[in-house]
Amino acid sequence: MNIAENGIYLNLGLKKGEAVRLLHFSSHPQEMEIGDDDVSVYTLAELQASGFNQNDHHGLKHTGSSPSLLMTYEYYRDYRNDYGRKLEVIQKYKGLELITHIQFYDGIAAVNFVNEVVNHSEEEYALEYVSSFALTGLTEQAEGARDKTGILYIPHNTWFGEAQWKKYTLNELGYDAVNSFSMKRIAVSNTGSWACVEHLPMGCYYNTELDQSVMWQIETSGSWHWEVSDIRGTLYVQAGGPTYQENGFLKLLKPDEHFFSVPCTVSAAEGEFQKAVAELTKYRRRIRRKNEDNEKLPVIFNDYMNCLMGDPTTEVLKPLIDSAAESGCEYFCVDCGWYSDGHWWDGVGEWLPSDRRFPGGIEEVIRYIRDKGMVPGLWLELEVMGINCPMASRVSRDWFFQRNGRPIIDHCRYQLDFRNKEVRDYATGVIKRLVEEYGVGYIKMDYNIDTGVGTDYHADSAGEGLLSHTRAYLGWLDEIFEAYPDLIIENCSSGGMRMEYSMLARQSIQSVTDQTDYIKMAAIAANCATACAPEQAAIWSYPLVEGTEEETIFNMVNAMLFRIHQSGYLGQIGEQRMQYVREGIACYKKIRKDIREGIPCWPTGLASMSDEYISYGLTNGGKQYLAVWRTGGEGEKSFEIPLKGKSGAAAEVSCIYPEKKETSFTVNGNCLTVSLAPKSARLFLIATETRDGE
Known part of the structure; x- marks a missing residue:
């Protein structure tokens, strides 16, 4: 069954008397047939129950699971709902039924996968593992060695250091193609009620030879697991919720009970990383609870960070409330x-x-x-x-x-x-x-x-x-x-310790981090749109009492392409610096209508805490907003930023914040060159001309 929906090409092997196969999932049609000897490992879902043979030389890998291998295809349902096309593929083994829910979204190259297990028998099944998304054949159409043609993006996460993605070759992660298969897997798991305590529940595989990416997000605030390894000479990825082996999960499925796996949404796109994030951003907006907050993007003052720090009283709050109102804030939150x-x-x-x-x-x-x-x-x-x-x-x-x-x-x-x-x-x-x-x-x-x-x-x-x-x-x-x-x-969960979409499909705003250093905040802010829609990402701006004009501007730029979480003793920073806060909030109110529909981009790549220069942009129609930070170094220094989507003519670029402070930049064709002093930042508006297909 070949399916082409919204730029996703999916091929299901549906044959009576056999388990269902997921033979292809990518941004391009399948071009290579899979041999009859290998097709059996292209499992649509992995389901392991106690007492069943795991029929594979697997080590710790979740391959060869059973009773999923014993399932036989029954039928499928194909219909439309409010989101788009929906497939339900039904398999059975004796009295056990496995239903794979595959939800497409009109106009979005992302698919949501959930597996449902139903017990129609009179006996109990002990479920140890139920995958949500299982794709074999990541390297199926590539000619090069499977350990040489891929880049794996892993989103490291921690308190004060959220959304710090790193990219690795498979060899750098210890994986080598030692034979037709190996026991080595690259596995990322979380156990506990902080879903993001060490990693975001996400990952991305980029095939360098095919120039294609597959990106996944697991939607749970608890335990989860994903792994990449090999089987029959090709790579696979599996992603889902808790497992018995990694997370202490066991579900005793009694007669007439059913169990749903944790949802996992997967995007497939051309190129490396950014288009896949764009599709997930559209998906996040589609499935989110409708609310005015994500339409209006009000400015929030919170009295905690680098301010009262959990010691509010009527006496100290009133002058803060006065200053917040004067600066243009629209909400005022009394913190802990x-x-x-x-x-x-x-x-x-x-x-x-x-x-x-x-x-x-x-x-x-x-x-x-x-x-x-x-x-x-x-x-x-x-x-x-x-x-x-x-x-x-x-x-x-x-x-x-x-x-x-x-x-x-x-x-x-x-x-x-x-x-x-x-x-x-x-x-x-x-x-x-x-x-x-x-x-x-x-x-x-908070949590x-x-x-x-x-x-x-x-x-x-x-x-x-x-x-x-x-x-x-x-x-x-x-x-x-x-x-x-x-x-x-x-x-909020000590900042971004539960920055994931089972929560954010309901709650309109995410406290991204508790980072107290405004310089380190830049790398977190620049990357946070990988994890949540920009209009849901609350970033602190907290000018210091003993700070400088550039420090105040840097703080504002950190937040202005997301949701402003204003804080700080605004009444004590002086009139000139307060003017930069007012100007930043006023500028934000002019552009926030574009933020709520903007698509994130990283012209110079994702940020790292050690980067001296960082850039992050939002594109909406013919406009691109671009934040540029210089976190350290010495003396004036220039930074070249490619301007994608230009036809060759010089771009129209203006510094929209701060408007009157001197900013050195030049435009030469598809390149913007910015010169900033150490520990300074600027926000630019770029008029874009988009090429076909970009």
């Missing part, structure tokens, strides 16, 4: 600390305002924010409860994650279990009080612990308990947005 008289880390959970901090009540501050023309917000961390919270000793133990009969404690907090209806009701009550009694329109929802493998309480395994909890939490979020459709909830 509002619920406690002093040290609060291990006592959170009741979410009642401190009378000592707010003698006139938190409502006085909320009213003051509204009187200044801004929407008020508060910080919450609803998924946890401190071990010294008075409420913790009053509620049942089954409110909390448990392992081996004991509550899990991480960083002096319990993890609340959202499978428990009492927990969900408690969380809903807190939201109801903040919105209906306090008048809050914005919630910064600062990692549960590890999960909870085994009322679960088939700790990994299954974690997955069920994450799905229950998402269901709770859906209920909150149904009740309060205009409420903005910011997705």
